[in-house]
Amino acid sequence: SCASGQRWLQALAFLREICTSRLRMSIVSIGSVVKACESRNVWQPALQHLADACTRSLRLNDVVCNTCLSACRKARCWAWCLELLERLERQGPAPDIVSFSICVYASELSRAWQHPLRILQNARARRIEPH
Numbered sequence: 001s002c003a004s005g006q007r008w009l010q011a012l013a014f015l016r017e018i019c020t021s022r023l024r025m026s027i028v029s030i031g032s033v034v035k036a037c038e039s040r041n042v043w044q045p046a047l048q049h050l051a052d053a054c055t056r057s058l059r060l061n062d063v064v065c066n067t068c069l070s071a072c073r074k075a076r077c078w079a080w081c082l083e084l085l086e087r088l089e090r091q092g093p094a095p096d097i098v099s100f101s102i103c104v105y106a107s108e109l110s111r112a113w114q115h116p117l118r119i120l121q122n123a124r125a126r127r128i129e130p131h
Contacts, residue, residue, distance in 0.1 A: 027053060031064040038071035043080065046071040050084075066098045073106035081106040082115065089122065097128050 030053045037046035046068045053060060065088055072080040081103045088095045100123040107115035123129070 027058045027061060027064060030058065031061075031067065034064055034067045034071065038067050038074065041071070041074045043068075043071040043075040043077050047080065047084070060093055062093050062096050062099065065093060066096070066102060069099060069102045069106075073102050076106075076109055078106040078109045078115070082119075085119070085122075094126070095123075095128075097123070100128060 030049050033049050034046045037043065037049075050060070050064065050068045053064070065084070069081055069084055072078075072084065085095055085099060085103045088099060100119055103119050104116045107119060
């Protein structure tokens with residue numbers, strides 16, 4: 001697959017082809033592109049395709065959302081991790097232990113102790129206990 005081969009540009013081209021053809025886009029195709037972007041530390045297209053999935057009324061899942069969070073973390077974009085986590089808390093799918101862990105790790109880059117603390121408090125409020 002494009003994701004495992006780290007061929008993110010090919011994955012983006014494939015998704016564009018789906019959009020212009022009569023094929024129906026699915027969360028699996030979006031997830032593949034997001035994973036390909038994550039494997040190359042490319043976060044902007046990952047976020048864009050996650051947003052596209054929402055506008056197409058595709059039902060997001062925690063795997064795709066966590067992969068997008070991971071793409072932001074790997075690219076050292078901790079602020080986008082926090083933004084996406086807040087959006088997931090408001091609109092779903094509900095963040096899980098993986099979501100919170102990725103964001104705690106990413107927020108360490110901010111050098112502000114308040115960010116990881118707030119993430120942990122939000123996780124506990126949802127009865128998710130970090131390891």
